Amino acid sequence: xxxxxxxxxxxxxxxxxxxxxxxxxxxxxxxxxxxxxxxxxxxxxxxxxxxxxxxxxxxxxxxxxxxxxxxxxxxxxxxxxxxxxxxxxxxxxxxxxxxxxxxxxxxxxxxxxxxxxxxxxxxxxxxxxxxxxxxxxxxxxxxxxxxxxxxxxxxxxxxxxxxxxxxxxxxxxxxxxxxxxxxxxxxxxxxxxxxxxxxxxxxxxxxxxxxxxxxxxxxxxxxxxxxxxxxxxxxxxxxxxxxxxxxxxxxxxxxxxxxxxxxxxxxxxxxxxxxx
Amino acid sequence: xxxxxxxxxxxxxxxxxxxxxxxxxxxxxxxxxxxxxxxxxxxxxxxxxxxxxxxxxxxxxxxxxxxxxxxxxxxxxxxxxxxxxxxxxxxxxxxxxxxxxxxxxxxxxxxxxxxxxxxxxxxxxxxxxxxxxxxxxxxxxxxxxxxxxxxxxxxxxxxxxxxxxxxxxxxxxxxxxxxxxxxxxxxxxxxxxxxxxxxxxxxxxxxxxxxxxxxxxxxxxxxxxxxxxxxxxxxxxxxxxxxxxxxxxxxxxxxxxxxxxxxxxxxxxxxxxxxxxxxxxxxxxxxxxxxxxxxxxxxxxxxxxxxxxxxxxxxxxx
Numbered sequence: 001x002x003x004x005x006x007x008x009x010x011x012x013x014x015x016x017x018x019x020x021x022x023x024x025x026x027x028x029x030x031x032x033x034x035x036x037x038x039x040x041x042x043x044x045x046x047x048x049x050x051x052x053x054x055x056x057x058x059x060x061x062x063x064x065x066x067x068x069x070x071x072x073x074x075x076x077x078x079x080x081x082x083x084x085x086x087x088x089x090x091x092x093x094x095x096x097x098x099x100x101x102x103x104x105x106x107x108x109x110x111x112x113x114x115x116x117x118x119x120x121x122x123x124x125x126x127x128x129x130x131x132x133x134x135x136x137x138x139x140x141x142x143x144x145x146x147x148x149x150x151x152x153x154x155x156x157x158x159x160x161x162x163x164x165x166x167x168x169x170x171x172x173x174x175x176x177x178x179x180x181x182x183x184x185x186x187x188x189x190x191x192x193x194x195x196x197x198x199x200x201x202x203x204x205x206x207x208x209x210x211x212x213x214x215x216x217x218x219x220x221x222x223x224x225x226x227x228x229x230x231x232x233x234x235x236x237x238x239x240x241x242x243x244x245x246x247x248x249x250x251x252x253x254x255x256x257x258x259x260x261x262x263x264x265x266x267x268x269x270x271x272x273x274x275x276x
Numbered sequence: 277x278x279x280x281x282x283x284x285x286x287x288x289x290x291x292x293x294x295x296x297x298x299x300x301x302x303x304x305x306x307x308x309x310x311x312x313x314x315x316x317x318x319x320x321x322x323x324x325x326x327x328x329x330x331x332x333x334x335x336x337x338x339x340x341x342x343x344x345x346x347x348x349x350x351x352x353x354x355x356x357x358x359x360x361x362x363x364x365x366x367x368x369x370x371x372x373x374x375x376x377x378x379x380x381x382x383x384x385x386x387x388x389x390x391x392x393x394x395x396x397x398x399x400x401x402x403x404x405x406x407x408x409x410x411x412x413x414x415x416x417x418x419x420x421x422x423x424x425x426x427x428x429x430x431x432x433x434x435x436x437x438x439x440x441x442x443x444x445x446x447x448x449x450x451x452x453x454x455x456x457x458x459x460x461x462x463x464x465x466x467x468x469x470x471x472x473x474x475x476x477x478x479x480x481x482x483x484x485x486x487x488x489x490x491x492x493x494x495x496x497x498x499x500x501x502x503x504x505x506x507x508x509x510x511x512x513x514x515x516x517x518x519x520x521x522x523x524x525x526x527x528x529x530x531x532x533x534x535x536x537x538x539x540x541x542x543x544x545x546x547x548x549x550x551x552x553x554x555x556x557x558x559x560x561x562x563x564x565x566x567x568x569x570x571x572x573x574x575x576x577x578x579x580x581x582x583x584x585x586x587x588x589x590x591x592x593x594x
Contacts, residue, residue, distance in 0.1 A: 003386035010383035014369070021371040092367035096428065099330050100384035101356040107384070265334045268289065268327065 007102040011110025012117075019079075019118060029121065036071040036122040037129070043067050043191075044133070055134045062218070062226050064135055066190040068126035069217045072119040073155060073210065074181040079115045080159040081177015083108070084166040088272060095271045105160065105257055112159040116152050127221070138223025143235075147216040154209040154246045158184075160253040164260035168267065170274040184210045194229040202229060209249050212242035277344045279436050279469035280306040280329060285338035287324050287493075298324040300493040302338070306486075309466045311458070313484030314473040315581060317591065321493040322473035323362075326440045329471065330360050342436055356385070358436045359429040363444030367425060370414030374405070374424050377413055378431055385432045392431070399427040402460075404453055419450035426454055430461060439472045443479060455483060477581040487581070491589045501581060508579040508587050511552050517573035518564055519544030526563060532556035537592045544572070548592075550583050 020028040047063065048054045088094040097107055130137065162180050169176065186192065187201060188210035194202045205211045215230045215238050225231040225238075233241070264270050282304040289296045299321045306312045314322050327333035328340050331351035340347040342354045368377050375396060382392035400406045405423045408416060416424065422442070429437060439458070443451035462468050474480050480487050481501045488498040497504055511534060521544055527536050532553025539546045549560065557576070564571055586592060 006383045006386050010380055014372075014380055017371060017376075018369065091369050092365050093369065095330075095332055095362075096360075096367065096381065097384060098332060099355055099358065099360060100381070100432075101352070101386070102384040262334075265332065268333045270332045271327065 003102055004106045007106040008110035008113065011107045012114040015111045015114035016118070019114070032118055033122045033125050036075065036119070037125055039071070040064070040067050040126050040129075058136075058226050060133070061135050061222055062193070063191045064126075064130060064133070065218055065221050066214055068123050068130070069214065070185060070190045071122050071126070072116065072151070073184055075119040076112055076115045076155045076159055077162060077181040077184070078177045080108075080112055080162050081166065081175075081180070083111055084163050088270070089274065092273070098270050104261070105254075108160055108163055109156055112156050113152065116155060120148070135222075137221060140220045140223065143216065144220035147213065147220055150242065150246065151213045151217075154213060154242075154249060157246070157250040157253040158210075161249075161256055164253070164256045167260050167264045168269050170272060184208070187211070189214050189227050189230060193227045195227070206241075207245060209242055209245035212238050212245060216242060277308075278305045278341070279308045279310065279343060279467075280304065280312075280471060281341040282325070282329075283339045285325070285328065285340055286336045287321075287328065287333070288336045297493050299328075299335075302490075302493070302495055304488060304495065304498075306469060306471060308469055309462070310485050311462055311470045311472065311483055313480040313487040314471065314490055315475065315477065315480045315487050315585070316473075316490035317475055320490045322490060323440055324493075325490075326360065326438045326471070326473060330358060330438055331355060357434055358438065359432050359434040360438040360440065361422075361426050361429045361442045363422065363441035363446075366421060368413040368416075368421060370412065373410050373412055374400075374416070374420075375409045377424065378428055381428050382431055387432065395431050395433075396427070399430060402457055403427055419446050422446055423450065423454070426457070430457075435467060436469045436471070439470060441474055442472070443474070443476065451479075455479065459483065477585075481581055489581075489585055489588065491585075491591075496588050497584065504581060504584045505579050508550060508583045511550050511579055511583070511587070512554075513577040513579060513583050514547075514549045514551055514557060514560065515573070515575045515577055516547045516549070516560075516564070516571055517541065517544060518547060518569045518571050520569060521545050522564070522567045522569045524564070524567070526567075527560060530556050530559045530563065533560070535586050535590055537586050539592070544569075548582075548586070550579075550587055 043063065044054060047060060051057070084094065087097065098104055158180065162177060165176055184190070187197065187205040188208055189205070194205050194211070197205065211230070215225050215227065219225050219235055219238070230238070282302050285299055285302040286297070287299040289298055302325065314325065316322050324333065328335050328347055329342055331347050331354055334348055343357055345353040347354060372380070378396045379392055382395070387395070396409070400409055403423045403426060405420060408420050413421065413424065426442065443454055446454070458470060462470060472480070472483060484501065486498065486500055487504060488495045489504070490496070497507070521540065524536070524538065524545070524547060527533055527549065532551050533556060534550040534552060536547060536549040551557070561571065582592065
């Protein structure tokens with residue numbers, strides 16, 4: 001257990017160093033916030049162009065909050081997409097991490113935890129910015145804290161799934177990360193309510209933990225769920241469904257991890273240098 | 277129980293051009309406390325064997341054991357007691373300092389912070405890189421980076437260490453520091469075991485208790501350096517430098533010429549001939565002159581491991 005904690009802590013530290021070491025801490029934190037905030041402001045601008053207003057509607061609150069918290073998920077997915085490739089080909093350290101007694105899984109948990117924590121800052125900044133555009137906040141702080149913490153568990157397992165796939169691929173790491181992020185963006189009720197999706201996609205979305213995570217985020221920040229499909233569920237049901245879907249996501253990612261680890265050892269992919 | 281045991285090991289790779297047999301029926305037994313060398317040219321299968329023994333690659337057929345544990349199914353028991361160094365690569369996080377890189381890897385082995393710090397300082401002193409501990413890895417020279425990587429592997433105090441061409445591309449001084457360190461490290465504990473792969477014969481001769489010669493995936497000889505050289509004890513080597521380049525395939529027809537190896541040099545050839553008759557030296561010299569070339573260097577040498585390799589395979593190590 002102590003080795004697990006030590007590995008997670010060290011991997012978090014490493015991830016922070018890799019993300020921030022290129023500049024001074026203040027510049028890094030400004031950049032870390034400015035990038036996702038810029039994307040959200042762009043969304044607001046588009047909303048203004050289409051509707052002619054910038055404050056007051058529930059649709060805007062739905063989009064704004066979904067988008068603010070999607071930054072966490074999207075950032076974790078996209079950054080994790082490159083992690084295996086970077087360690088294997090750029091830093092050439094993957095094999096040395098792999099032959100260490102620490103589980104690579106614990107290393108990935110640490111790396112994704114750091115990205116997750118770094119992504120929370122822009123979300124907080126966007127929440128504060130929300131006061132300016134009159135987002136009707138009705139915070140349920142314990143629920144928000146719970147949702148964020150359990151969201152991390154879900155994102156770690158999704159990140160694991162992503163990384164275990166990239167163990168076997170040579171060049172599509174970034175694209176796989178973006179694909180994962182895109183699927184969650186489209187199907188989890190981030191800015192599109194589930195009711196606008198074709199019915200088979202709505203059914204598929206109900207199997208994703210991210211769907212319930214975003215619903216819980218809205219319930220804890222806005223005090224209600226405005227999505228026509230998800231608003232039919234009580235808070236308790238949403239929590240249970242989130243827990244169940246997260247549990248099977250973890251199971252899925254663990255089984256994928258062990259299968260892909262075996263396949264990577266069989267194919268000799270752990271040291272693959274393609275210079276791509 | 278052996279430190280390393282390999283039984284009927286095969287490893288094939290499927291490529292677009294077909295199936296490549298990287299290891300073919302390899303058998304090895306390496307005792308605890310031994311510094312065992314694997315000598316062979318590039319592509320002989322040395323690194324593939326190391327990858328299997330370090331649990332990074334599964335064998336196609338056969339079994340491999342480290343400290344009695346199967347590399348295929350008991351990798352979790354093997355990993356805490358092994359480590360490895362590979363030569364000719366640029367591994368490490370360039371944004372971190374040498375000390376930070378080493379500390380980070382120590383944490384993956386669960387080494388307490390204070391112990392790790394003490395070991396890093398000790399290894400930096402022994403490997404002579406104290407002056408670069410706070411330098412970012414991206415600013416290191418090849419030799420400095422390799423010293424750091426050697427320290428990374430020894431930092432965890434492994435029972436079995438795999439050194440895969442550890443001095444490849446290093447200057448003489450850095451290579452000597454690493455070789456001296458490995459020798460001293462082994463002496464500190466009876467059970468520490470080293471598997472060294474190299475294609476530098478002098479390195480294998482200097483360091484190894486026993487040497488296996490590997491070629492095209494097969495172990496073709498295995499013994500101490502002295503015993504291996506006995507395979508060519510009745511022969512000697514004739515080393516010549518001739519210019520311009522000429523075709524010397526006729527040399528094979530001279531009585532007493534066993535094998536020969538040529539290497540192109542500027543404006544000429546370096547030729548190494550294994551011979552069994554001193555009287556035939558004159559025939560070789562005459563033949564070269566008759567074919568219109570001049571001899572700028574000629575030396576009769578005692579047989580080396582390279583001659584053993586040449587005799588066994590008909591090719592050179594480099």
